[in-house]
Amino acid sequence: MMELLVLGGAVLAVLVVLNLLLTFALIRRVRVLQEMVSKGPAKDPALPQPGDAVGAFQAATPQGGLLTDEALQSGVNLVGFFTTGCHPCATVRAQLLESPPKLPLMAFVEGRADDPAARELGTTLSAIAQVAYITEADSVAKAFRSAGYPTLIRVENGTVAAAGHQLRDVLP
CATH class of the missing domain: 1.20.5 (Single alpha-helices involved in coiled-coils or other helix-helix interfaces)
Structure with a gap:
C-alpha cells in the first residue's frame, strides 16, 4: 500500500x-x-516610403480634365487608389464620404469608365475628389508604386509624406 x-x-x-x-x-x-x-502593425514594404519623390504621370478625368504630377508639387494633397469588388476600398470610401479630409484629394479608380462598377465607384468619389480611371500599366501606378487596394498616399510638395492602406496611416 x-x-x-x-x-x-x-x-x-x-x-x-x-x-x-x-x-x-x-x-x-x-x-x-x-x-x-x-x-x-508592420508597414507594407511595397508602399512608397516617406521622402520618395512622386514620378511623372498624367490621367484624364471623365469631364475632360487632366490630373498630373504638377498639381502635387506644392502644398499637401491626398492621393487614393481604389478598385471595384474590394471590401477595404468600400470601407475607406465610406469613411472619406462620411468625413471628407481637409486636403485636396485625387482618387484613381482601377478600371475603365465604361465599366458600370468602376463608374459607380468613381461617381461616388467624385463628390469629394478629382477622379480618373486607370489601369495597372498606367503612368499613375508607376509614379506612385501603389501597393494593392486601397492605397492612400499623403503628398507634401511633390514628395511622399505618408502611405498606407487606411486613413489613419496617412492623415496627420
Missing part, C-alpha cells in the same frame, strides 16, 4: 513539473506577442 502511495506521489510530482514548464513556455510566448502588438 505504501508503494502505491509513493508511486502516486511521484506521478503527481512529474505532472506538476510538466505543468509548470508549460506555463513558463506560455508566458514567454505571450510576452513575445505583446512586444509584437506594442510595435504596431
Whole structure:
C-alpha cells in the first residue's frame, strides 16, 4: 500500500513539473506577442516610403480634365487608389464620404469608365475628389508604386509624406 502511495506521489510530482514548464513556455510566448502588438502593425514594404519623390504621370478625368504630377508639387494633397469588388476600398470610401479630409484629394479608380462598377465607384468619389480611371500599366501606378487596394498616399510638395492602406496611416 505504501508503494502505491509513493508511486502516486511521484506521478503527481512529474505532472506538476510538466505543468509548470508549460506555463513558463506560455508566458514567454505571450510576452513575445505583446512586444509584437506594442510595435504596431508592420508597414507594407511595397508602399512608397516617406521622402520618395512622386514620378511623372498624367490621367484624364471623365469631364475632360487632366490630373498630373504638377498639381502635387506644392502644398499637401491626398492621393487614393481604389478598385471595384474590394471590401477595404468600400470601407475607406465610406469613411472619406462620411468625413471628407481637409486636403485636396485625387482618387484613381482601377478600371475603365465604361465599366458600370468602376463608374459607380468613381461617381461616388467624385463628390469629394478629382477622379480618373486607370489601369495597372498606367503612368499613375508607376509614379506612385501603389501597393494593392486601397492605397492612400499623403503628398507634401511633390514628395511622399505618408502611405498606407487606411486613413489613419496617412492623415496627420
